[in-house]
Amino acid sequence: MAQNDTLINGWQPVIGLEIHVQLQTNTKLFSPAKNQFGEEANTLVDLIDMGLPGVLPVLNDGAVKQGIAFGLATNAEIAKTMVFDRKNYFYPDLPKGYQITQLHYPIVKNGVVDVEGKQVRIHQAHLEEDAGKSMHDIYDSESVVDLNRSGVPLLEIVSEPDIRSAQEAVKYLKKIHQIITYLDISDGDMSQGSMRCDANVSIMQPDDKEFGIRAEIKNINSFRFVEKAINFEIKRQIKVLESGDKVEQETRLYDSIKDETRSMRTKEFANDYRYFPCPDLVPYEISKDLVKKVNDNLSELPEEKQKRLMETHNLNEYDAGVLCADKSTADFFEEVVKEADAELTAKWIIGDLNALLNKNDISLKESKVEAANFSKLIQNISDNTISGKIAKDVLDEVWQSGEDVAKIIEGQGMQQISDEGELEKIIDKILAENTSQVEAYKSGKEKLFGFFVGQVMKATQGKANPGLVNQLLKKKLN
């Protein structure tokens, strides 16, 4: 092993992620019911999603195309033939008592993604159906089941154990998030469960030839928790091994409140999923034509978009890269610059807007800042209607209320004062009131220039055009 800054107390973490991504199809994987988050409970449930007797699944070809798109975006092998299997287990939110998934013949195999220069291999990505949702806090002694999610198409993306630290795992997860949102096959919203992550974690000595025994951590539902959960688990395993015990191969649950992973209740008998090919479905051969069709319609990927932004808007590589890290940001940028200056827009998105997003830990979509409104803000800066300083206040106001930029500026009289005559009057008044400072300045205390600027700004509540103030002051004082 070459450079290694990923060791923790001399132990090498080895991590693989299983990422479940809800596909953004119109309908479910095997039923024509609507695929939609946040609707009234149990209203998006077809006979098929209920697992009623005698009803049969039919494959949604929209989900197939989205799976292929993911394969193309990760330079993976697209299956010549994919086959659906049944995974049998009992759970109240699994209406048929089995999940239809792909075990041996997944739609995508052997992909690879570039995570800041490091190649992380994707073992496979397969199509499967989501289960319903159980909720436990409505009644004391009972749970309830909502089947709206039952049958929603999932793409489960299984990485090879190529990841070596919790930070790297987050970067990989963000990369996958970037790909699926760019492809527009999922909204990737972890808070709504459209993207969910399980992590396989083990540790080994750097010179060990084989990986250690791994634990699977389930239920990690934010980028932040991925890092925390993995780090907790690494430390736990180090403690176990250093005390001479063995790590157990088991499934553990991450508890974000206590920030710990804990073993899921071990059952009397191990579960055995008894996979077998689903006899209600037939194998699906993916033709070269279909792959080509999907490829021809493939959305722009991050690297392509970055390149295009650099070329068309004359952005530098760094700025374009930051903008393209998240598709919604890049789309936002493109919307804003339809009317506004590109360089200034980039500066404001990367600077002030991103700062607000990070501080409040929300996404652009969730915020009240709309592209058209943001565009007005930039335009007002460009044409000197408001100063950069005032613009920050306006942005704060937009962030809070989503109010129209023009209205904020007008309503609060925030327009910049660029009228030479008006400013001259104000300056003359200030110079007259501060004769001693004027004299001191003229006798060589040039540092006092800033004092005069400050006084003008104070008098105009910061609305004076700073360039003009400088120019006029210099003229009057010298």
Added chain:
Amino acid sequence: MNFQEIRNNFRDKKVSAKELTEESLKKAKDKSDLNAFISHFEEYALERASYIDTNFDQYIDKPLGGIPIAHKDIFCTDGRKTTCASKMLENFVPPYESTVTKNCNNAGSIMIGKTNMDEFAMGSSNETSFFGPVKNPWDDSLVPGGSSGGSAACVAADITTISTGTDTGGSIRQPAALCGITGLKPTYGLVSRWGMIAFCSSMDQAGPIARDAFACSALLNAMASYDDKDSTCSKRESVDYEKGLSKDFGKLKIGVLKGVENLGISEEVLKAYESSKKILEQLGHSFVELDFTELSSGICSYYVIAPAECSSNLSRFDGIKYGYRSEAKNLSELYLKTRAEGFGDEVQKRILIGSYVLSAGFYDAYYRKAQKVRRMIKSKFDEFFMDVDLVFLPTTLDQAFEMNRESSDPNRMYKEDLLTIPANLAGLPAMSLPNGFSKNLPIGVQFVGNYFSEELLLNTAHKMQEVTDWHKMTP
């Protein structure tokens, strides 16, 4: 009166749908001790018959116009109880209609009730029904066969002239043979499985049960349709099977069994088989002897694959969303009690076998191997059909047997399907028709055809029935 006569009378307005329905309903009541029905729909049937009579012109040309029918209680009927003969679904009312029953309705038939069967179609004697066994109309101490025993008894007792059945390992053909009537298991995929409660999805196939090949052809015309709700349903041009009866397929090469004496077939059944061969000869057909030895291992394959699929198909019956739920203190008890109380012994046994053969470490030794046997049997048939047009063999090893049969062989019941199972494994169409009597009990014989050769099967059976009377015998 047979199906054709009844239909002609209806078309000629000599009898109304209502009169036909009243007669069927009365017979069903008179013969209620057969226990052939799980549900009767008297009011519905009479209303529907009146509707058909009022709208006579719309129904005159329909293949089943005005004809009372009984459906196996495995087909979901919208708003009407569908039990699959299980306590699990004792009060289950589906909010959807199976394609089979829908097609039959569209063809103008009148459903008078739902017939008894083995629980979830698992059985060969109709003794596993939660609603009690069905009796054989020829002798009420004997079984009618299974699993479509109620549908077969209903036709044999002349309650209706036609009924629907399903055949996973012989469930149409075996009861047809034991009740002295005619039944066809179509090619897998000819008839939609939508709304038909699944036992073994890769073998289940619905088909017609009737007194004769003519009625079977009319009923199959109604039942068969391409259905985009069933991914395993075959997309083919539709065939008019009734019209096909008058076609001339010429002289056929028919495959017959070499070494039949080694299969454990009774003397009476063999005798009837031999005399039927003579009739085929008289009709101008010739024979090719086929070695059936490999096909007899189909039963091993079947009793792995069918339980495997059923163990999974029946997982949905968990007491959560519909059907029976037992009182329970907690979730794990709810599952165990609901399923242990809701399923009968035979169903539970098959679920256990199925779970076993699919479990880690046994999959290759059982499930995968069984699928290889399945391929072997399909290949064997493919080989046969290079040489012959049809394969001809007895339907059952023996005639109808007594209820609670004692046997020194614990697998005797499973071997009941020895001769019918190969067609299911290969997905081929097969048809049983009565071909003799012994001790006043009917005997059946079957043709197995190549894929989608239902027209030839029905035609050949029909031609045989034109020169024989076995199908006209009634108890």
Added chain:
Amino acid sequence: MNKIELKNLLFLSRLRVNEEDQDKTIEKLQNTFEMIDQMNDLDLDKFEPLNNPLELTNVSRSDKEKNRNKKEEFLEKSPKSDEDYFVVPKIVE
């Protein structure tokens, strides 16, 4: 098959057999497996497994919605429900 195997099988299948009947169940299952095990005498090397007799491929539907909301009916017919949900004994994670 021994009792431990049977118990595992019962757990997987969510079924229950009384302790005193378990030997009988094992015997019944074993009898069936004796018949099934005759497969072992066959030479099957040249045969690929067969899943579905017709070996059809590529059956799918287009991604178009058909709304068949039957919430009330589904809930009403379920063994236990409230206005919005199916209700089950507490699921212990």
